[in-house]
Amino acid sequence: MIEIENVRKSFGSLEILKGVSLNVEKGEVVSVIGGSGSGKSTLLMCINGLEPIQGGRIVVDGVDVHDRRTDINKLRQKIGIVFQQWNAFPHLTVLENVTLAPRKVLGIGRREAEEVAVRHLAHVGLGDKLGVFPSKLSGGQQQRMAIARALAMSPDYMLFDEVTSALDPQLVGEVLATLRMLSEEGMTMIIVTHEIRFARDVSDRVAFFREGVIHEIGPPEQVIGNPQRPETVEFLNSVL
Ligand SMILES: Nc1ncnc2c1ncn2[C@@H]1O[C@H](COP(=O)(O)OP(=O)(O)OP(=O)(O)O)[C@@H](O)[C@H]1O
Numbered sequence: 001m002i003e004i005e006n007v008r009k010s011f012g013s014l015e016i017l018k019g020v021s022l023n024v025e026k027g028e029v030v031s032v033i034g035g036s037g038s039g040k041s042t043l044l045m046c047i048n049g050l051e052p053i054q055g056g057r058i059v060v061d062g063v064d065v066h067d068r069r070t071d072i073n074k075l076r077q078k079i080g081i082v083f084q085q086w087n088a089f090p091h092l093t094v095l096e097n098v099t100l101a102p103r104k105v106l107g108i109g110r111r112e113a114e115e116v117a118v119r120h121l122a123h124v125g126l127g128d129k130l131g132v133f134p135s136k137l138s139g140g141q142q143q144r145m146a147i148a149r150a151l152a153m154s155p156d157y158m159l160f161d162e163v164t165s166a167l168d169p170q171l172v173g174e175v176l177a178t179l180r181m182l183s184e185e186g187m188t189m190i191i192v193t194h195e196i197r198f199a200r201d202v203s204d205r206v207a208f209f210r211e212g213v214i215h216e217i218g219p220p221e222q223v224i225g226n227p228q229r230p231e232t233v234e235f236l237n238s239v240l
């Protein structure tokens, strides 16, 4: 599980995370919503050890992410992260893009890496795009390739940072369907999203971020359907 305890994070003198606590159980899907600049992306970067923290701790499967003795590269293999836009290597095919990290980082042989990659690419609906170059893919297909690439590392956790926000509206649905499929398969996920209806449908819990803390958290029927705090109501009114 992911245990986030009273995490504080600053950039220079600006404190972005002001004591964030959140436990994500195995198999749980937690969506994170909140205004621009509230620290959602920063939190994901901290979970993945891409950013240091100034207080509190983040523990993944019993291992402290920010402990100096932690093998962060090894820990990161457990945690797949997909961003708003992922710059695929343009000179590599879809299949080569997806096999690259398993081969280089995990040291898996070409054949096995390709088997795994083909399986994940088929799973996200790109089984017919193996030999294609990324520039020939639609935005939604590129995002699904990014998801396949993360899955090819066999992560135990997946973090998604607004993976649909750069997409044309007609392409959003196919990427959300992929996330929904992963959630149904039991993947443990933290999904930062502006897609409130999607968050309501797919999440076990929704966390509303505001001013560097989790202002309200609970099942979607509460946080989205019947928010308890006026700021949550205000935020939902502004985005729905
Ligand atoms: N590398 C950095 N250096 C300095 N400040 C940063 C850095 N990254 C983020 N910030 C600041 O931290 C704050 C939170 O940023 P963050 O990207 O986490 O917000 P967010 O909730 O993801 O917003 P959005 O919904 O727009 O993606 C912002 O004020 C941002 O300017």
Ligand SMILES: [Mg+2]
Pocket (backbone or CB within 6 Å): 040, 041, 042, 161, 162
């Ligand atoms: Mg962000």
